[in-house]
Amino acid sequence: MMKLRERVRRFFYPDPDSPRWILLLPYISIVxxxxxxxxxxxxxxxxxxxxxxxxxxCHTMPPQNTAYKASPHSNVTCEECHIGRASFVDQAMRKTQGIKETYYEIFKLYEYPIRAKALRPSLDTCEKCHRPETFSDDSMRKLYHFADDRENTATTTYLIMKTGGGSAREGNARGIHWHITSKVMYYATDELAQDIPYVRVYNDDGTYTEYTDVESGLD
Known part of the structure; x- marks a missing residue:
């Protein structure tokens, strides 16, 4: 051990009379x-x-990975949503949270199905690419189905996709993106927030409308 330390010391602190390349070698090595x-x-x-x-x-998620590859966002890398577009320092700090996932993966502590317990807000993820003011209006989709009978009878399903978006001033704050320009509060009684007996919707004038499931027994 002492010999190793001596060699390291002599490498970084060579004799002043040594050849120039030996004097430069420690600095070159550091660079x-x-x-x-x-x-x-x-x-x-x-x-x-x-x-x-x-x-x-990192995580063993074949179903999620398969769905991701076939999704409209397959060209968007995972960290753009899960870490978010931010400064390098902020991204590095958020990335350290993955240490917990690494621990779970090594010791096989994941519970299936995997559910996201916390998601970054849409302002930090979706709206970095999508502008709420330019969301599409309602559109129609046609889905074709063929039965298993001899004639393979064809049926057509028409769906009105209420995409919505924009702003209330433009009259487009409706549809699936209605919540972006509207303040909505709700109370969930289960861990996955699937049972919601109470919803409060705030109006533009500051008033609000309450919706309660009368069969829930919520006071």
Whole structure:
């Protein structure tokens, strides 16, 4: 051990009379180490943010990964929503939360099905790409089905997709994106927030409308 320490000391503190290349070698080694560490860190950062890592390496989520590949957001990397578009410092701090997931994966502590217990708000995720003011209006979709009978009888289902969005001033704050420009509060009685016996909707004039499930027994 003492010999190793002596060699390290002599490497970083060579004799002043040594050849120039020996005097420069410690500085060159430090620069090379910094460059290797920097490029390695960048590669590790990019790899751990890739969909292949998130979907198959970090967490074992085959169903979610398969659905992601077939979704309209398949060109959006996982961290853009789960970490969010923010400064590098903020992203690094949020990424440290993945240590818990790593622990769960190593010791097989995941409970299936996997449910998201906390999601980043749409302002930090969806609205970094989508502008609420430009959401589409209502549209119609036609779905074709064929029965299992001899004639493969065809049926057509028509769906009115109430996408909505925009702002109340423009008259577009309706449909599935209605909640973006409206303040809604609700009370859930279960962990997954599927049983909601009470909803309060605030109007533009400051008043609100309450909706209560009369069969829930909620006071």
């Amino acid at each position: 090379v180490f910094i460059l290797v560490a920097a490029f390695g860190s960048i590669h590790a950062w990019e790899y751990t943010n890739s969909p292949s890592f998130c979907g198959t390496t």
